[in-house]
Amino acid sequence: MSPNPIPQTDPRAGYLARRKAIDEAIARTLESGWYILGAEVSSFEVEFAAYIGGRHCVGVGSGTDALVLALRAAGVRPGDFVATVSHTAVATVAAIELAGAKPLLVDIDPKTYTIDPEKLSQVLSSPPGRISAVIAVHLYGQPADLAALVPLVAKHGVRLIEDCAQSHGAYFGDRRAGTFGDIACFSFYPTKNLGALGDGGAVVTSDDGIAERLRALREYGWKERYISDIPGTNSRLDELQAAILRAKLPALDLENTRRAEIADAYDKGLQGLALTLPYRRAGTSHVFHQYVVRSGKREALRMALKQEGVATNIHYPVPVHRQAAYEGRIAVAPSGMAETERAALEVLSLPMYPQLDDAQVDRVVAALRKTSFS
Numbered sequence: 001m002s003p004n005p006i007p008q009t010d011p012r013a014g015y016l017a018r019r020k021a022i023d024e025a026i027a028r029t030l031e032s033g034w035y036i037l038g039a040e041v042s043s044f045e046v047e048f049a050a051y052i053g054g055r056h057c058v059g060v061g062s063g064t065d066a067l068v069l070a071l072r073a074a075g076v077r078p079g080d081f082v083a084t085v086s087h088t089a090v091a092t093v094a095a096i097e098l099a100g101a102k103p104l105l106v107d108i109d110p111k112t113y114t115i116d117p118e119k120l121s122q123v124l125s126s127p128p129g130r131i132s133a134v135i136a137v138h139l140y141g142q143p144a145d146l147a148a149l150v151p152l153v154a155k156h157g158v159r160l161i162e163d164c165a166q167s168h169g170a171y172f173g174d175r176r177a178g179t180f181g182d183i184a185c186f187s188f189y190p191t192k193n194l195g196a197l198g199d200g201g202a203v204v205t206s207d208d209g210i211a212e213r214l215r216a217l218r219e220y221g222w223k224e225r226y227i228s229d230i231p232g233t234n235s236r237l238d239e240l241q242a243a244i245l246r247a248k249l250p251a252l253d254l255e256n257t258r259r260a261e262i263a264d265a266y267d268k269g270l271q272g273l274a275l276t277l278p279y280r281r282a283g284t285s286h287v288f289h290q291y292v293v294r295s296g297k298r299e300a301l302r303m304a305l306k307q308e309g310v311a312t313n314i315h316y317p318v319p320v321h322r323q324a325a326y327e328g329r330i331a332v333a334p335s336g337m338a339e340t341e342r343a344a345l346e347v348l349s350l351p352m353y354p355q356l357d358d359a360q361v362d363r364v365v366a367a368l369r370k371t372s373f374s
């Protein structure tokens with residue numbers, strides 16, 4: 001085993017890179033004496049909405065809560081179907097059930113790992129019941145095919161919710177992901193491209209009515225303090241996390257650029273090996289939350305890399321519709337899940353975080369070139 005293993009991700013390195021600004025932000029918040037929904041959250045909401053290019057941002061407790069509240073604010077009713085993918089974090093699908101709706105899972109496009117618009121179109125044309133929303137997941141940092149999805153949902157009168165948990169800052173054409181649907185949901189889980197030092201999430205929308213409902217829903221449905229207009233919950237981004245996110249947001253574009261540089265170096269270094277490298281859709285920017293290769297000999301490759309001190313991860317090893325919590329009772333589109341199931345067997349995430357240095361990237365490339373499984 002190598003003396004200096006390379007982790008697959010490293011949120012502590014993200015903290016250390018901005019330590020002074022983050023420590024100051026924490027001290028400022030502790031000193032302020034105001035810890036819930038104060039100046040830090042409202043300033044972050046203004047700054048993040050401006051960064052994404054939406055009119056409103058509402059800070060919530062997590063990316064999962066962002067999705068649940070977005071579905072409710074979008075008018076998804078109990079018993080409605082919400083179409084999304086099975087090749088995603090379980091949270092995407094869990095959120096649909098938490099909102100009282102029924103997931104309807106659609107296969108992915110094998111090149112981008114995002115929802116297949118053709119298969120979605122088929123299921124929207126002959127739905128098993130009322131489909132009121134589609135959640136498009138911009139997986140690994142690359143936007144789904146928004147050029148196809150936006151007119152498709154408009155044709156069927158269905159809401160589009162963008163799951164941007166892995167795509168902070170990515171562009172589709174000249175606009176950022178998160179400005180194409182009715183609502184965009186973000187997670188600030190510590191390893192995300194914009195990560196807090198705890199849980200956090202946000203919803204971005206340019207719809208005034210949806211934003212107002214979200215503000216009520218995250219705080220007991222309050223119209224005014226102690227008076228609930230609608231049944232809500234408690235899911236507020238807290239002041240400390242908002243202050244930390246404000247310290248990190250100004251570096252997000254630079255960090256995304258560094259991720260893209262690392263991806264370019266991997267692309268170049270891994271040419272000619274028996275691996276499928278990430279596809280980049282023309283006209284989009286990929287912010288490389290993950291750099292994912294495919295291999296028919298993934299487990300052997302993973303073990304060989306571990307021997308070389310290179311950590312990897314699998315996003316995701318079991319499609320949601322195959323997991324015990326969902327298998328057999330969750331709706332799957334008639335077109336099936338062939339690409340999802342194949343991807344789950346082959347995908348492998350290499351080390352990827354902005355603080356990875358060039359020597360470490362070279363070591364990852366050399367380790368891959370050395371193994372006989374690639």
Ligand SMILES: Cc1ncc(COP(=O)(O)O)c(C=O)c1O
Pocket residue numbers: 062063064065088089091092137163165166186187188189199200201
């Ligand atoms: C695609 C996707 N959706 C939703 C979530 C849920 O976010 P959180 O962990 O903040 O609840 C995550 C992150 O875990 C994610 O990667």
